[in-house]
Amino acid sequence: IRSMWSFWLKNLRQFSFSWYTPEACLQFKEHFHAQVRTACQQSAGTVGLKISKVVVVGDLYVGKTSLINRFCKDNFNRDYKATIGVDFEIERFEIVGIPYNLQIWDTAGQEKFKCIASAYYRGAEVIITVFDLADIQTLDHTKQWLEDALRENEPDSSFIFLVGTKKDLSDAVCERTEIDAIRFANEMQAEYWSVSAKTGENVNEFFSRVAALAFEQSMIKELEKTMGHMVQIGTGNLISMLNFASCVYFPHLCSQRLGRVF
Amino acid sequence: MVALQRMGPNLQLIEGDAQQLAGMIAFTCSLAENVSSKVRQLDLAKNRLYQAIQRADDILDLKFCMDGVQTALRGEDYEQAAAHIHRYLSLDKSVIELSRQGKEGGIIDANLKLLQESEQRLKAIVTEKFDTAMKQGDLPQVERFFKIFPLLGLHEEGLSKFSEYLCKQVAKKAEENLQLVMGTDMSDRRAAVIFADTLTLLFEGIARVVETHQPIVETYYGPGRLYTLIKHLQGECDQQVEKVVEKFVKERDYHRQFQQVQNSMMRSSAEKIEPRELDPILTEVTLMNARSELYLRFIKRRITADFEVGDSMAPEEVKQEHQKQLDKLLNNCLLSCTMQELIGYYITMEQYFMRETVNKAVAMDSYEKGQLTSSMVDDVFYIVKKCIGRALSSSSIDCLCAMINHSTTELESDFREVLYNKLKQGFPATTFQDFQRGVTSAVNIMHSSLQQGKFDTKGIESTDEAKQSFLVTLNNVEVCSENIMTLKKTLESDCAKLLSQGFGGEQAQAKIESCLSDMAAVSNKFRDLLQEGVSDLNNTAIKPQVKPWINLFLSISHSIEEEEFSEYEANDPWVQQFIVHLEQQMTEFKAGLSPVIYDNLTGLMTSLIATELEKVLLKSSFNRLGGLQFDKELRSLIAYLTTVTTWTIRDKFARLSQIATILNLERVTEILDYWGPNSGPLTWRLTPAEVRRVLGLRKDFRDEDIKRLRL
Numbered sequence: 006i007r008s009m010w011s012f013w014l015k016n017l018r019q020f021s022f023s024w025y026t027p028e029a030c031l032q033f034k035e036h037f038h039a040q041v042r043t044a045c046q047q048s049a050g051t052v053g054l055k056i057s058k059v060v061v062v063g064d065l066y067v068g069k070t071s072l073i074n075r076f077c078k079d080n081f082n083r084d085y086k087a088t089i090g091v092d093f094e095i096e097r098f099e100i101v102g103i104p105y106n107l108q109i110w111d112t113a114g115q116e117k118f119k120c121i122a123s124a125y126y127r128g129a130e131v132i133i134t135v136f137d138l139a140d141i142q143t144l145d146h147t148k149q150w151l152e153d154a155l156r157e158n159e160p161d162s163s164f165i166f167l168v169g170t171k172k173d174l175s176d177a178v179c180e181r182t183e184i185d186a187i188r189f190a191n192e193m194q195a196e197y198w199s200v201s202a203k204t205g206e207n208v209n210e211f212f213s214r215v216a217a218l219a220f221e222q223s224m225i226k227e228l229e230k231t232m233g234h235m236v237q238i239g240t241g242n243l244i245s246m247l248n249f250a251s252c253v254y255f256p257h258l259c260s261q262r263l264g265r266v267f
Numbered sequence: 268m269v270a271l272q273r274m275g276p277n278l279q280l281i282e283g284d285a286q287q288l289a290g291m292i293a294f295t296c297s298l299a300e301n302v303s304s305k306v307r308q309l310d311l312a313k314n315r316l317y318q319a320i321q322r323a324d325d326i327l328d329l330k331f332c333m334d335g336v337q338t339a340l341r342g343e344d345y346e347q348a349a350a351h352i353h354r355y356l357s358l359d360k361s362v363i364e365l366s367r368q369g370k371e372g373g374i375i376d377a378n379l380k381l382l383q384e385s386e387q388r389l390k391a392i393v394t395e396k397f398d399t400a401m402k403q404g405d406l407p408q409v410e411r412f413f414k415i416f417p418l419l420g421l422h423e424e425g426l427s428k429f430s431e432y433l434c435k436q437v438a439k440k441a442e443e444n445l446q447l448v449m450g451t452d453m454s455d456r457r458a459a460v461i462f463a464d465t466l467t468l469l470f471e472g473i474a475r476v477v478e479t480h481q482p483i484v485e486t487y488y489g490p491g492r493l494y495t496l497i498k499h500l501q502g503e504c505d506q507q508v509e510k511v512v513e514k515f516v517k518e519r520d521y522h523r524q525f526q527q528v529q530n531s532m533m534r535s536s537a538e539k540i541e542p543r544e545l546d547p548i549l550t551e552v553t554l555m556n557a558r559s560e561l562y563l564r565f566i567k568r569r570i571t572a573d574f575e576v577g578d579s580m581a582p583e584e585v586k587q588e589h590q591k592q593l594d595k596l597l598n599n600c601l602l603s604c605t606m607q608e609l610i611g612y613y614i615t616m617e618q619y620f621m622r623e624t625v626n627k628a629v630a631m632d633s634y635e636k637g638q639l640t641s642s643m644v645d646d647v648f649y650i651v652k653k654c655i656g657r658a659l660s661s662s663s664i665d666c667l668c669a670m671i672n673h674s675t676t677e678l679e680s681d682f683r684e685v686l687y688n689k690l691k692q693g694f695p696a697t698t699f700q701d702f703q704r705g706v707t708s709a710v711n712i713m714h715s716s717l718q719q720g721k722f723d724t725k726g727i728e729s730t731d732e733a734k735q736s737f738l739v740t741l742n743n744v745e746v747c748s749e750n751i752m753t754l755k756k757t758l759e760s761d762c763a764k765l766l767s768q769g770f771g772g773e774q775a776q777a778k779i780e781s782c783l784s785d786m787a788a789v790s791n792k793f794r795d796l797l798q799e800g801v802s803d804l805n806n807t808a809i810k811p812q813v814k815p816w817i818n819l820f821l822s823i824s825h826s827i828e829e830e831e832f833s834e835y836e837a838n839d840p841w842v843q844q845f846i847v848h849l850e851q852q853m854t855e856f857k858a859g860l861s862p863v864i865y866d867n868l869t870g871l872m873t874s875l876i877a878t879e880l881e882k883v884l885l886k887s888s889f890n891r892l893g894g895l896q897f898d899k900e901l902r903s904l905i906a907y908l909t910t911v912t913t914w915t916i917r918d919k920f921a922r923l924s925q926i927a928t929i930l931n932l933e934r935v936t937e938i939l940d941y942w943g944p945n946s947g948p949l950t951w952r953l954t955p956a957e958v959r960r961v962l963g964l965r966k967d968f969r970d971e972d973i974k975r976l977r978l
Contacts, residue, residue: 058781089598089607090665093774093781108781120611124618124669127676128785157676 025207025214029167029190029197037217041224042101055227056106057219060126062150063135064143065114068170071202072135073111076212081203088113090121096212100220107216126157130219131164136186138169138179138199144186151193164218165195168211172201325358333378336385345393346411349418352386356420390419394428401432414487422488423495429484430499433476437469437500441507444468445514459547462515463554469507470562473500477569491577494570494589498596501566505601508559512605515555519548525612528619542623545616552613553661559606560662563597564769570596610666614658618673621654625677629685634735639742639861647682648750655754659761664771664778671758671782678751679789683796686747689740690800694808695733738859741800745861748793755786801864804856805871812852813872816845817879821886825893826966832892842900846907853911869912876908877919884926885960890967894930901927922952929953929961935972938962942978 061069070088075081077094092111099105110129112122126132132154136143147167155163167190172179183199190197198214200207332351339348393415400408409432416425448465451457457464477497484492516522524545531539574589597603628646635642651674658670762779765771823840824831853872857865889897901923908916917924932938938958941949953961955978962973 056781056784086595086599089604090611091668091778093778095774095777108777117608118611120615121607121665121669124614124672127672128788 025196025198025211026187029187029195037101037221038225040228041221044224044228054104054106055220055223056108057130057216057223058128059107059109059131059133059215059219060129060154061109061111061133061135062122062126062154063114064137064140064146064150067114067135067137067140067143068202069114069135070111072168072170072200072208073109075202075205075208077109079205081205087115088118090118091125096216098216098220100216103224105216105220107212107219123153123157126154129154129158129163130222131166131215132158133166133168133215134193134195135168135170138171138182138186139174141182141185144169144182144189147189148193151195164215164222165193166211166215167193167195167197169197169199170202172199172206173204328354329358329382330378333382336382336389340385340389340392345389345396345415348385348389349393349415352382352389353418353420355382355386386419390421393419394424397428401428401435404436410483413483417488422492426484426488426492426495427499429480430496433480433496433500434503437472437476437503438507440472441469441510445510448514460551460554462511462519463551463558465511466508466555467558469504469511470558470565473504474562474565476500477566481569481573485573489577490573491589493573494592494596497566497570501596501600501602508602508605512609515551519551521548521552521609521612524548525616528616532615532619532622539623540619542620542627545620549613549617549620549657552609553657553666556606556610556613556661556663556666559602560770563603567593567597568769606663610661610663613661614666614669614673617654617658617670618677621650621673621677622681624650625682629682634739639739639859640746641739641743643685644743644746644750647678648747648754651678652754655758659758659765662765662770664762664765664775667762667765668778668782671779671786675782675786675789678747679792682747683789683792686740686744686793687796689736690744690796690803692733692737694737694804695730734855735859737800737804738856741797741804741864742861744793744797744800745864748790748797751786751790751793755783755790758783758786797864798867801867802871805868805875809852809868809872810875812848813875814879816848817876817883819845820880820883825887825889825896827890827892827896829892832896835896842903846904849907866913869908870914873908873912873914873916873919876904877923881923881926884923885964887964888966889930889964891931891933891965894927894932894965898927898931925949925951925953926961929958930965932962932965935962935968935976938976938978 061073063069065087066085070086070092071081073092073094077096088111090113094109094111096107096109097104098107110125112125113119132151134147134151134154136147151165167186169179169182169186179199183197186199187197189195196214198207198211200211202208332355335351336348336355339345339351393412397409397412400412409429413425413429416422416428444465448461451461455461477493477500480496481493484496524540527540528545570593574586574593578586578589625647628643628650631646632641632643655667655670655674658667661667758779762783766775766779820841827835849872853869856868860868884897901920905916905920905924908920928941929938939945942951942958951958958978959973959976962968962976963970
């Protein structure tokens with residue numbers, strides 16, 4: 006795993022864009038989009054807090070809560086305690102001088118708590134579907150979980166991750182499951198990761214990746230909005246509407262025009 | 268040398284003295300050593316003596332206990348016997364060992380054996396007597412023996428036995444209550460919430476038991492023991508709750524109703540359950556949960572306080588362990604799980620209730636003349652408030668947040684969609700086009716209705732209706748955006764109240780904030796929709812009207828002589844008429860739109876006029892008097908627009924005013940009096956090229972002069 010362009014965060018978490026496996030990774034760029042970087046540098050310290058909502062779903066006993074606890078509290082508890090309804094953690098970052106929070110909603114996997122958990126799917130910037138590497142059935146169920154979560158969200162508004170847990174348990178089984186999982190991830194338009202909450206393997210790397218992508222997305226959205234406002238304040242025809250999406254994907258074409266607006 | 272010889276005798280003297288001194292010091296030293304070693308020996312002897320006395324006392328005590336226990340047991344004075352046993356148990360074990368090694372070892376051994384037998388006997392007696400008292404429900408006796416257990420070192424057993432007694436009491440009462448419920452008349456005032464009431468009675472009963480018996484536990488068992496007692500009681504509570512909930516589910520047909528709701532939500536064709544029918548059961552479930560939360564909070568506070576006293580000297584790990592035990596008891600007890608399950612079903616049903624009722628409100632939407640908004644806005648917000656309010660009344664933060672989320676979705680997707688679709692139908696064409704279309708459609712209608720032998724004016728009326736509908740929808744959208752913010756504020760203070768009462772876990776505050784911020788975002792979406800709607804209105808209703816009126820400017824010559832100028836002064840050729848048109852046009856909107864939207868609209872209209880007028884100007888030609896005429900016209904227009912808007916319009920007309928200034932110049936070079944370093948407070952909005960272009964509109968200015976200008 007490469008780590009090319011990274012920031013040290015306030016809480017000394019290394020923040021990076023590294024992906025897990027190229028077979029199931031949706032974007033390969035290694036640093037923030039240029040516009041986002043510029044905007045960050047210009048507005049560091051002046052903008053308000055950015056928040057992204059992360060929803061974690063998956064079968065019961067696959068280790069959703071353990072995964073989150075490893076990342077947020079750096080601990081691991083062997084005793085299984087079923088999540089009732091929803092749990093909630095906030096992880097605070099500072100990325101390029103901009104305060105940034107990941108709001109992680111940990112949902113219950115038990116069928117009988119699904120009604121309450123599903124009320125929390127809306128507005129998720131990131132959906133993490135979790136399965137147990139040692140239990141192929143839980144992988145099968147990820148599709149249903151994702152479908153349920155996507156139903157409450159606008160199309161194409163969320164990053165999707167497929168995460169296999171309990172990587173420490175059995176290597177041979179894991180490897181076989183991983184091949185299936187990568188196929189699943191491609192079908193789901195998800196990025197695949199495998200982690201162990203027990204040993205902590207890949208947990209921080211994974212959440213760094215989540216934070217990086219979600220942060221960039223939220224900055225892009227913010228920029229889009231500001232530009233929308235600029236256009237409105239201007240007097241009619243003087244500033245023509247820019248297609249922001251094209252700027253995001255073809256920055257070299259737009260940088261001059263953007264410069265004028267900013 | 269001589270001096271040295273002279274000092275000889277002196278030195279000998281000194282040597283003698285020194286030897287004497289050394290001898291004295293050595294003597295003193297050994298004397299002191301002697302004395303202090305005696306003191307040490309004395310001290311040791313004293314300590315030993317004390318220990319001996321202590322041992323002797325202990326042995327005497329032991330003897331006393333042995334005798335006392337026998338007597339007390341014979342006299343059935345169990346308290347006294349237990350006190351002796353307690354004394355025996357707290358004696359140093361080595362003392363007993365020691366006393367056995369003495370000369371009278373045999374006797375003591377026998378006595379000890381007797382004592383141990385008495386201990387066992389007392390334990391058996393106490394247990395037996397306790398059981399008998401429990402069977403007979405004899406509270407004084409139960410309490411009497413309950414107090415003896417800790418003296419015998421049987422804390423856990425005592426607590427568990429006592430709890431057993433208390434649980435029996437709780438169970439008995441609960442069964443009675445449940446019997447009463449089954450016999451309740453459906454017409455009873457509390458019939459609709461009878462299960463919530465039953466739970467309340469159960470919880471109150473347990474709370475009373477805790478209240479009554481906490482002092483005795485604290486006094487005789489010490490602090491930190493309440494947890495054990497309540498843990499036992501919670502087991503009974505869970506069993507009783509299970510029974511009540513089972514009856515509730517059966518009697519109220521809870522699961523079937525949930526199933527039906529789920530079917531209705533999945534398939535639109537399925538026979539829909541009437542949302543109003545759900546009303547009572549939803550209220551009851553939230554009430555049941557509220558009671559449970561209240562009860563759990565009570566338990567939590569009592570145990571926490573008791574642990575705090577008991578653990579005041581304990582290490583951190585013990586405190587944490589106790590906290591963990593408490594959390595586990597509160598979160599994993601059957602009561603919590605059962606309620607969570609009920610609430611889960613509740614949320615789906617409440618969501619259905621909200622959605623269906625909102626749909627109804629939309630379907631029954633009506634508008635009264637003279638009102639700005641239509642009935643559905645008030646209705647929809649009444650419903651949303653009611654549903655969130657009910658979720659709030661459950662005292663469960665998770666339940667509340669879930670309903671806030673559903674409400675946000677409902678407003679954002681479903682209801683906003685309704686308003687959006689209404690706006691999408693657009694504001695019908697303007698009066699001029701309307702007139703044309705009105706005539707043709709009237710002709711068509713007349714044609715067709717004549718054929719059918721009747722006359723129908725529906726076509727014309729519906730245009731008016733469509734107009735009204737568009738304006739009312741705009742007002743609706745604005746009110747929605749505001750209502751959402753009001754709702755958010757109300758919820759913030761409601762939640763603060765709930766949290767300050769100690770409900771909700773550590774992350775409750777953050778959960779609520781997250782959900783409420785989503786709500787604020789939806790309010791902004793309504794605001795965006797409003798903005799879209801208003802600019803639509805401006806484009807479809809105002810622009811097509813205003814443009815021809817402005818274009819009329821082209822037909823008025825601005826290359827005029829003194830005579831025409833006076834003629835214009837007497838009979839205004841354009842601007843007065845334009846103002847009258849505007850006035851007429853805007854009356855309709857002023858009456859039909861809220862002040863804020865109307866203001867927004869006039870703002871857009873003003874910008875429109877400024878842009879369009881500039882376009883027309885650049886197509887006209889002027890002379891000096893024509894420029895003066897335009898200056899007058901512009902002033903009248905600005906004066907009028909200032910009266911109808913609250914926005915400052917000077918800024919929007921800055922370019923036009925500057926154009927008027929240029930058109931009014933005497934000579935081309937006069938511009939330099941206003942340009943560059945001479946501009947004073949004036950900020951030019953025109954580029955040099957634009958200034959040249961405007962100068963070129965003056966037919967009496969020569970192009971060479973304009974070209975020669977250095978700007």
